[in-house]
Amino acid sequence: MQEIALKGFGEVLKTVTFRVRRYDPEKRELAKYMEYKVPVQMGMTVLDGILYIKEHLDHSVSARYSCRMGICGSCGMIINGKEQLACQTQILELNKDLIKVDPMGNYPIVKDLVPDLSKLFRNHGSVKPYIIREEEEPKSEFIQTPEQREEYAMFTDCILCGMCLSACPTNATDELYLGPQSLAQGYRYITDNRDMGFNERLNVLDSKHGVWRCHFSGACSEVCPKGVDPALGVQLLRQLLTSNSFVKYKQKEATKGPERKSVSGVS
Amino acid sequence: MRESRIMFLQYMTGLLILVFGSMHFLAISALAPTSDKILYLYNSSSGAHTLIGGTLNYYSVKAVYTSLAWGSVFELLLTFLVFHVFNGFRVILSEQFPGGTSEKIITYSMLIVALIIFIYGSNTIVVMLNGGGI
Numbered sequence: 001m002q003e004i005a006l007k008g009f010g011e012v013l014k015t016v017t018f019r020v021r022r023y024d025p026e027k028r029e030l031a032k033y034m035e036y037k038v039p040v041q042m043g044m045t046v047l048d049g050i051l052y053i054k055e056h057l058d059h060s061v062s063a064r065y066s067c068r069m070g071i072c073g074s075c076g077m078i079i080n081g082k083e084q085l086a087c088q089t090q091i092l093e094l095n096k097d098l099i100k101v102d103p104m105g106n107y108p109i110v111k112d113l114v115p116d117l118s119k120l121f122r123n124h125g126s127v128k129p130y131i132i133r134e135e136e137e138p139k140s141e142f143i144q145t146p147e148q149r150e151e152y153a154m155f156t157d158c159i160l161c162g163m164c165l166s167a168c169p170t171n172a173t174d175e176l177y178l179g180p181q182s183l184a185q186g187y188r189y190i191t192d193n194r195d196m197g198f199n200e201r202l203n204v205l206d207s208k209h210g211v212w213r214c215h216f217s218g219a220c221s222e223v224c225p226k227g228v229d230p231a232l233g234v235q236l237l238r239q240l241l242t243s244n245s246f247v248k249y250k251q252k253e254a255t256k257g258p259e260r261k262s263v264s265g266v267s
Numbered sequence: 268m269r270e271s272r273i274m275f276l277q278y279m280t281g282l283l284i285l286v287f288g289s290m291h292f293l294a295i296s297a298l299a300p301t302s303d304k305i306l307y308l309y310n311s312s313s314g315a316h317t318l319i320g321g322t323l324n325y326y327s328v329k330a331v332y333t334s335l336a337w338g339s340v341f342e343l344l345l346t347f348l349v350f351h352v353f354n355g356f357r358v359i360l361s362e363q364f365p366g367g368t369s370e371k372i373i374t375y376s377m378l379i380v381a382l383i384i385f386i387y388g389s390n391t392i393v394v395m396l397n398g399g400g401i
Contacts, residue, residue, distance in 0.1 A: 174362040208361060208370065212274045241271040 012039040016091055018049055019100045020061060024111050031109075033100075034058070040091045046099065047075050047086035050113070062112040070225060073161030077113050078102040083163035083223040104166035120162040123178050126204050127186035132197025142194040142254035155188035155233055157226040164220035164230050176209040180220035183211050184233030190240065193254040202241075211237050273354060280351040287344040294331050294340075332395040345388040353381035 015037050023031035036057045038049045050063050065075040068087045075086040080100055091099065107115035164180040165171050171179050178186075186205045189195050205211050211234055220230040240249060331337050360373045 170362065174365050176365040177362070206269050206271045208270055209365060210270065212270050213358070213362060238271075242275055245269065245272050245275060 010041060012041060013092065014040050014097075016040050016049070016096070017098045018053060019098060020050070020053070020112065021102045022061070022112050023103075023109050025109060026111075038091075042092065044091050045087050046077075046079055046084075046089040046091060046094075046101065049091055049099070050086060050101070062110075062114050064114045071159065073159035073225070076104050076161040076163040076166070076225075078104060078166070083166050085161065085163075085225045088225060104162060106166050106168065106171045107162070115162070115166075117162050119175075120160065120165055120179070120181060123182040124160065124185060126178070127182045127189070127201055128197055129185045129189060131189065131192065131195045132200055133194070134196065138256075140259045141257040143257050144193055144254055148193045148252070148254075152188045152191045154228055155184050155230075157228050158185060158188075158230075159226055161225060163223045163225065167219035167223045169217050169219065170213050170215050174209060174213055177213050178204070178207075178210050180214070180230035180234060183214070183237055184228065184230035186211075187233040187237040187240070190237075190251070193252040196251055196253065198249060198251050202244075205237060206241050211241060214238075277351060277354050277358075280347040283347045284344065284351055287340060287347060290340055291344055294337060329398070333398050335396065338392055338396045341392050342389060345385065345392065349381050349385045349388070353377040353384075 018036045018038050019033050020036065021031055022034050023029075036053045038052050038057075040049070044052075045068075047063070047065055047068060050061065051065075054061050054063075063075065063077070063086070065087060066072040067074070070085050070088040073085070076083060077086050078084075078101070079086065079089055080094060080096060083104060086101075101113060103109055103113045104115045107117060107119065110116050158181060160181065162181065168177075168180055170177050183205065186201050190198050190201065214231070214234045216231060216235070218231045221228070221232065224230065243249065332341075354377070357373055357377045360377075361370050364370070364373065
């Protein structure tokens with residue numbers, strides 16, 4: 001059984017052409033595509049292909065990556081026209097002889113396949129993606145039931161790869177638009193019963209370039225590699241903000257557990 | 268005003284335009300008395316002329332436009348339309364030209380044009396209510 005599973009490993013099964021978009025803003029040249037022939041073995045991902053190019057064919061090709069297992073979200077790029085994580089995209093599963101690799105859209109390019117994600121992180125920070133409480137240091141734990149966690153659980157899977165912003169058509173035209181990632185994270189923290197920061201986030205989320213600018217194309221949810229549905233988060237946030245116009249939204253305050261006692265010097 | 272309130276009005280006026288627009292259409296077609304219709308539908312296979320679905324004659328049109336009730340409906344429809352259309356334009360243009368100064372220019376331009384259209388449209392409705400214009 002194991003022999004069947006491993007059949008083909010280590011063998012070159014086919015040669016695939018990688019058409020990689022090359023652009024270096026420092027050189028002041030127009031972007032161009034360069035082609036590289038990559039021998040493909042079973043289990044090879046697009047990221048493996050790019051690393052093969054760097055190692056054997058052209059070391060000047062630039063790409064960002066880290067964990068190589070779909071956790072860090074560093075290697076997002078447009079592969080054959082669709083935003084995907086290069087480390088999670090199997091070359092053989094693409095079933096193409098030509099693989100076109102572009103950097104993510106709607107971001108400035110640092111070099112080749114490396115986008116500048118400053119905008120993503122700036123927008124993410126603007127919705128205050130953390131639990132906001134009045135007390136400086138809680139003296140006891142906040143009780144949260146599994147059902148209460150379920151309300152926002154999906155949105156905690158976001159790995160900040162930024163592919164939703166790349167696919168978002170509104171983000172392509174409106175550079176001030178918060179984007180699906182930040183809006184979904186805003187919703188995630190508002191619905192967390194430990195959080196009390198609804199009013200602090202309101203000015204950003206309910207602004208001219210906030211939640212109301214979504215055209216609901218759903219591209220963000222389509223490309224999310226972690227199965228998060230940012231478009232759903234945006235719609236739920238709209239619902240929440242609309243009802244807040246009539247009846248002030250009251251965050252569900254978590255009940256507190258027993259006060260912590262100091263144990264051998266650790267408070 | 269918060270964007271959520273503006274957009275709530277945008278959605279509500281969209282719905283109301285559908286309702287009042289349908290009333291406007293029905294007033295001069297299906298709701299109108301059959302005997303008032305001057306244009307007939309011609310069935311090419313049977314060769315028959317029917318009164319159903321025709322257009323109102325001049326005096327019936329005038330009767331609709333000089334009625335205070337219908338005038339109010341048209342005025343409301345105009346209000347909803349002007350808000351919906353020009354707020355829609357504001358949103359579209361703000362997305363195309365984001366930024367503090369450009370958005371201010373867009374908002375005030377839309378407000379001025381909307382006011383002009385509203386005044387012109389209201390004047391037309393009032394003129395018609397007084398039996399003029401048609």
